[in-house]
Amino acid sequence: MAVSQARSRDSAIRYLKGVGPARAALLAQLGIERPEDALYYAPRRYEDRSRLLAIRDLKPGEAASVRAKILAKGVRRARRGLAIVEAAFGDATGVVQAVWFHQPYLAQQLQVGQEFVLYGKPEGRGPRPGSGRGGRLQFAHPELERVDEDGDASLHTGRIVPVYPLTSRLGQRWLRSLIARLLDEFAGQMPEALPQTLRQAHDFSDVATALRQLHFPDSWEALEAAKRRLAYEELLLLQLVLAQRRARMTATIKPHRYQLDGPLTAGVRQALPFTLTASQTRVLAELFEDLARPGPMARLLQGDVGCGKTVLLVFLLAAAVQSGYQAALMAPTELLAEQHAGVVRRYLEPLGVSIGVLASALGPPERKRQLARIASGELSVIIGTHALIQRPVVFARLALAIIDEQHKFGVSQRRALARKGAHPDVLVLTATPIPRTLALSLYGDLDVSTVTELPPGRARIRTMWVGESQRQDAYTLIRSELAQGRQAYVVYPLVEERASPAPPARSGASRELRAATQMAKRLQADVFPELRVGLLHGQMKPAQKERIMRDFVAGTLQLLVSTVIVEVGLDVPNATLMLIEHPERFGLAQLHQLRGRIGRSHHPAACLLMCETQEESVRQRLSAFVETTDGFALAEKDLELRGPGELFGTRQHGWLRFRIASLSRDRDLLELAREDATALVAQQPDLDQPSLAALRQRLGQLQSLRA
Ligand code: ADP
Ligand code: MG
Numbered sequence: 001m002a003v004s005q006a007r008s009r010d011s012a013i014r015y016l017k018g019v020g021p022a023r024a025a026l027l028a029q030l031g032i033e034r035p036e037d038a039l040y041y042a043p044r045r046y047e048d049r050s051r052l053l054a055i056r057d058l059k060p061g062e063a064a065s066v067r068a069k070i071l072a073k074g075v076r077r078a079r080r081g082l083a084i085v086e087a088a089f090g091d092a093t094g095v096v097q098a099v100w101f102h103q104p105y106l107a108q109q110l111q112v113g114q115e116f117v118l119y120g121k122p123e124g125r126g127p128r129p130g131s132g133r134g135g136r137l138q139f140a141h142p143e144l145e146r147v148d149e150d151g152d153a154s155l156h157t158g159r160i161v162p163v164y165p166l167t168s169r170l171g172q173r174w175l176r177s178l179i180a181r182l183l184d185e186f187a188g189q190m191p192e193a194l195p196q197t198l199r200q201a202h203d204f205s206d207v208a209t210a211l212r213q214l215h216f217p218d219s220w221e222a223l224e225a226a227k228r229r230l231a232y233e234e235l236l237l238l239q240l241v242l243a244q245r246r247a248r249m250t251a252t253i254k255p256h257r258y259q260l261d262g263p264l265t266a267g268v269r270q271a272l273p274f275t276l277t278a279s280q281t282r283v284l285a286e287l288f289e290d291l292a293r294p295g296p297m298a299r300l301l302q303g304d305v306g307c308g309k310t311v312l313l314v315f316l317l318a319a320a321v322q323s324g325y326q327a328a329l330m331a332p333t334e335l336l337a338e339q340h341a342g343v344v345r346r347y348l349e350p351l352g353v354s355i356g357v358l359a360s361a362l363g364p365p366e367r368k369r370q371l372a373r374i375a376s377g378e379l380s381v382i383i384g385t386h387a388l389i390q391r392p393v394v395f396a397r398l399a400l401a402i403i404d405e406q407h408k409f410g411v412s413q414r415r416a417l418a419r420k421g422a423h424p425d426v427l428v429l430t431a432t433p434i435p436r437t438l439a440l441s442l443y444g445d446l447d448v449s450t451v452t453e454l455p456p457g458r459a460r461i462r463t464m465w466v467g468e469s470q471r472q473d474a475y476t477l478i479r480s481e482l483a484q485g486r487q488a489y490v491v492y493p494l495v496e497e498r499a500s501p502a503p504p505a506r507s508g509a510s511r512e513l514r515a516a517t518q519m520a521k522r523l524q525a526d527v528f529p530e531l532r533v534g535l536l537h538g539q540m541k542p543a544q545k546e547r548i549m550r551d552f553v554a555g556t557l558q559l560l561v562s563t564v565i566v567e568v569g570l571d572v573p574n575a576t577l578m579l580i581e582h583p584e585r586f587g588l589a590q591l592h593q594l595r596g597r598i599g600r601s602h603h604p605a606a607c608l609l610m611c612e613t614q615e616e617s618v619r620q621r622l623s624a625f626v627e628t629t630d631g632f633a634l635a636e637k638d639l640e641l642r643g644p645g646e647l648f649g650t651r652q653h654g655w656l657r658f659r660i661a662s663l664s665r666d667r668d669l670l671e672l673a674r675e676d677a678t679a680l681v682a683q684q685p686d687l688d689q690p691s692l693a694a695l696r697q698r699l700g701q702l703q704s705l706r707a
Contacts, residue, residue: 305596
């Protein structure tokens with residue numbers, strides 16, 4: 001019997017009565033292929049049609065349902081052949097008009113005498129109070145439900161009615177009826193994944209009730225409760241996977257032991273030109289505790305741009321090396337790898353540590369020599385790009401693997417670096433803070449440390465949104481800033497295809513590139529002939545990039561015209577001004593990263609956004625950006641405005657494709673699910689208790705589906 005149930009719930013929807021291949025194909029476009037998919041197909045919104053109004057009581061601008069008969073109908077042609085269908089509907093209390101444009105076929109379908117429920121927002125002038133006469137209210141494109149057409153009219157009216165996201169060729173009413181039918185047939189067969197104990201603890205209904213209420217709620221409260229229960233279940237499943245991964249990690253014993261206090265860590269401490277902030281000190285202690293543990297570190301280090309994460313890495317590298325091991329540091333670009341190497345050399349080379357860089361820029365013979373030094377253990381600290389995870393790279397005794405700007409890499413690259421050692425300690429860094437819900441989902445198998453303050457004495461960054469008419473003023477500002485010895489960036493978007501709101505084709509990208517190049521030429525020749533202007537973009541040869549960067553760091557170049565390549569990690573404290581062209585092309589997180597290049601000293605800094613677009617979504621994003629420099633606040637805002645799909649490469653993350661749950665809305669549920677998952681796994685690492693059988697099964701199903 002269990003077998004036949006499973007088959008029906010999972011069987012293709014096209015074999016159901018009344019569906020057929022054509023509609024099945026349309027349903028498939030919505031992701032509905034089996035009855036179960038339909039049960040979890042969440043309505044886009046709901047309409048409260050639970051109260052039918054008398055026509056007399058309709059008010060202009062207020063959505064309402066009335067039940068009325070057609071008194072008269074007609075169709076007329078307006079300009080350019082536009083068909084307008086009009087009908088008058090009446091009940092015992094009055095008359096209301098309805099119009100439809102572009103739907104001439106309605107004229108045939110509507111017959112005088114038929115009774116309907118109309119739902120919509122009437123416009124016009126209402127009847128004079130008390131008289132019921134003299135008003136002229138009109139519904140434009142109301143939803144229509146035939147009252148006596150079939151037996152299930154009650155599905156569509158007189159209640160809170162679901163409205164689904166649709167493709168154009170499927171009817172709202174048809175889908176609503178189908179889902180009602182599927183609920184009757186299959187909701188009761190859905191296995192109950194949540195164990196009794198958890199349902200009781202959180203006062204959750206059984207799954208069948210929740211699914212019925214999701215589609216046809218008895219009340220708004222019942223709807224909310226149903227959504228919470230279903231969202232919780234999804235979040236719990238994700239958190240269980242992560243909790244199991246964490247548990248496995250904790251159970252692992254790493255083969256290396258650290259000497260945490262030693263000559264190198266002491267030497268770094270002595271060489272520090274500043275005192276660590278309280279927040280850096282706390283995080284550093286967390287990191288060292290991890291090193292001291294028997295199991296490998298698996299930690300995410302986050303903190304706002306410029307909070308000083310790099311120097312913490314230097315301490316970790318020092319600890320690894322003074323313990324006799326190798327440490328690797330991987331960065332997403334050569335530029336950043338070079339910059340890190342500069343910092344690390346500054347601190348560790350005087351202490352006698354051998355440091356090497358592995359980048360694709362190396363010529364074959366040099367690369368070969370470098371690989372040999374890594375394999376022999378001659379190099380203790382190895383800094384590089386993704387070149388570090390390529391096959392020929394073999395470490396002698398890698399104990400610590402650090403990945404900067406993790407969001408530019410994938411999980412597989414993180415694992416690949418970890419596999420270069422025997423259970424090495426792994427630390428990943430994000431460039432900007434990520435919202436807690438995302439951190440707990442995307443990086444939920446990691447512990448999280450957060451640097452919560454910026455070093456003291458940083459000047460505020462003023463951010464201004466300006467238009468083309470203020471371009472000359474912007475140039476004047478740049479000129480005066482540079483006259484005082486500061487430096488500036490002009491950023492031109494070279495948008496990655498994926499990150500762009502309106503994906504530009506490759507040709508678009510090269511056009512942008514030309515734009516940046518021309519911009520640099522023009523700025524140098526026409527606008528700032530007296531200044532030293534440089535150009536930096538991703539398609540330059542590594543050596544060329546490096547030369548430009550070195551000149552900028554040294555101050556030989558005063559103005560750097562660049563593509564988003566400067567987005568990550570660059571640290572030039574003397575740069576205090578940034579002009580961003582076409583900021584509407586960037587998401588909030590990326591803008592924040594860009595702006596993070598300035599405001600790195602006590603000199604006041606300014607960021608100018610040159611944008612003419614007035615589009616609402618752009619306005620929201622840029623206003624938020626102007627208002628705050630707090631990366632945590634911006635990250636939350638980004639999540640709210642764009643949803644997780646666009647952020648931090650979550651799109652590739654099958655696990656984060658929730659059907660009901662939302663990472664911007666269900667924060668409390670996620671915390672709850674995480675606690676519960678951790679507790680469950682602590683008691684039952686393999687979830688093999690009988691009461692968890694259904695949960696385990698569902699987990700297996702998801703894992704195979706989304707692997
Ligand atoms: P991020 O966290 O964005 O990677 P960095 O590590 O590049 O930031 O640090 C930004 C700048 O702040 C660097 O110039 C660094 O030397 C400086 N810095 C780091 N910690 C402190 C501190 N405690 N006091 C003063 N300056 C600091
Ligand atoms: Mg950094």
